[in-house]
Amino acid sequence: MRVLKKQPQDWLSTHEARPATMPIVHTTARPKLAMCNIFSDADELKQFAREHGFSGIDWSFDALTLPETPAEESTWARMLSRFDPLEIRYHCPFYKVDLGHHDPWKAEAAGALFRRIIGLVSKAKGEYLTVHIGLGRDSTQPLSWEATTENLARLVQYGADRGVKICLENLAEGWTSRPDIFEKLVRMGGTAVTFDIGHAHTSESIKSQHYSIEDFVAPHTDSVVNAHIYHTEVSGHGHIPPDRVENIENRLNILQRIGCNWWVLEVREVEGLLQTKRIVEEYFIQVEDQVNPLSYSRRVGPASHRQG
Numbered sequence: 001m002r003v004l005k006k007q008p009q010d011w012l013s014t015h016e017a018r019p020a021t022m023p024i025v026h027t028t029a030r031p032k033l034a035m036c037n038i039f040s041d042a043d044e045l046k047q048f049a050r051e052h053g054f055s056g057i058d059w060s061f062d063a064l065t066l067p068e069t070p071a072e073e074s075t076w077a078r079m080l081s082r083f084d085p086l087e088i089r090y091h092c093p094f095y096k097v098d099l100g101h102h103d104p105w106k107a108e109a110a111g112a113l114f115r116r117i118i119g120l121v122s123k124a125k126g127e128y129l130t131v132h133i134g135l136g137r138d139s140t141q142p143l144s145w146e147a148t149t150e151n152l153a154r155l156v157q158y159g160a161d162r163g164v165k166i167c168l169e170n171l172a173e174g175w176t177s178r179p180d181i182f183e184k185l186v187r188m189g190g191t192a193v194t195f196d197i198g199h200a201h202t203s204e205s206i207k208s209q210h211y212s213i214e215d216f217v218a219p220h221t222d223s224v225v226n227a228h229i230y231h232t233e234v235s236g237h238g239h240i241p242p243d244r245v246e247n248i249e250n251r252l253n254i255l256q257r258i259g260c261n262w263w264v265l266e267v268r269e270v271e272g273l274l275q276t277k278r279i280v281e282e283y284f285i286q287v288e289d290q291v292n293p294l295s296y297s298r299r300v301g302p303a304s305h306r307q308g
Helices: 042-051 070-081 104-123 145-160 179-189 197-202 218-223 249-258 270-291 293-300
Strands: 032-036 056-060 087-091 128-131 165-169 192-196 224-229 232-234 238-240 262-265
Touching (some): 032 270, 042 056, 070 104, 145 179, 179 218, 192 197, 197 224
Parallel strands (some): 087 128, 128 165, 165 192
Antiparallel strands (some): 232 238
């Protein structure tokens, strides 16, 4: 990663308010499980979500297919209203669209696009929108730190004025792949947090053991409102689902401790999505058995019936 001339301070080594450990939350309350909008047909998407026990949809926008006119916007909002009672939150996975681009024209074009998206989310009565910094880039060289922080803060205020909370997601590479810089962007921009456990797993700052995965959320536990759940990200293969609880157990424990109640199973292939859901539900059962051993006894029956 390119070192900035004006390097952001390392919060994790300088901030006096850092807690020694994150608060422990003894709870068996299950978060809402959401899926991505993997089907283009709204009725098919809703039916699949309901049949497989999902509580919500993480709606990713496609910048090339946005509604163009007020009439189209109203039609789009009415389409989304058909998903009730499923909750919908929103996501802008736009490659190389950055509020903080060194080129002021490109930065303004990105800002205009995000403001347009906020208008759509507000019209659909949505409350959360996830954005990225540096998505699709292998270098931060095209980005300006000053422009990024200033324009991110402006976007957060623009969203707040319209009832939409802007959430910053950590990525596998770039500024937001480092917990110290991610913390500073969240703090200076005033954003909420979307914690992507797969991006954290593959981040070089974690692989090097310079930071722990917990460091992505410890500075702002109350701000983590969304989580993206899968095992890891592999170049050329995308998001890889877990094949056993142990793959993701420690990361899910972090989410449980901080009380994040919106988990997007971010696997876009049906078999992998359902596999991830089975693993997550197995994890829930394990947690519930640990907190309340009687629930295990009731589920498996008396010991005399479990022999052999």
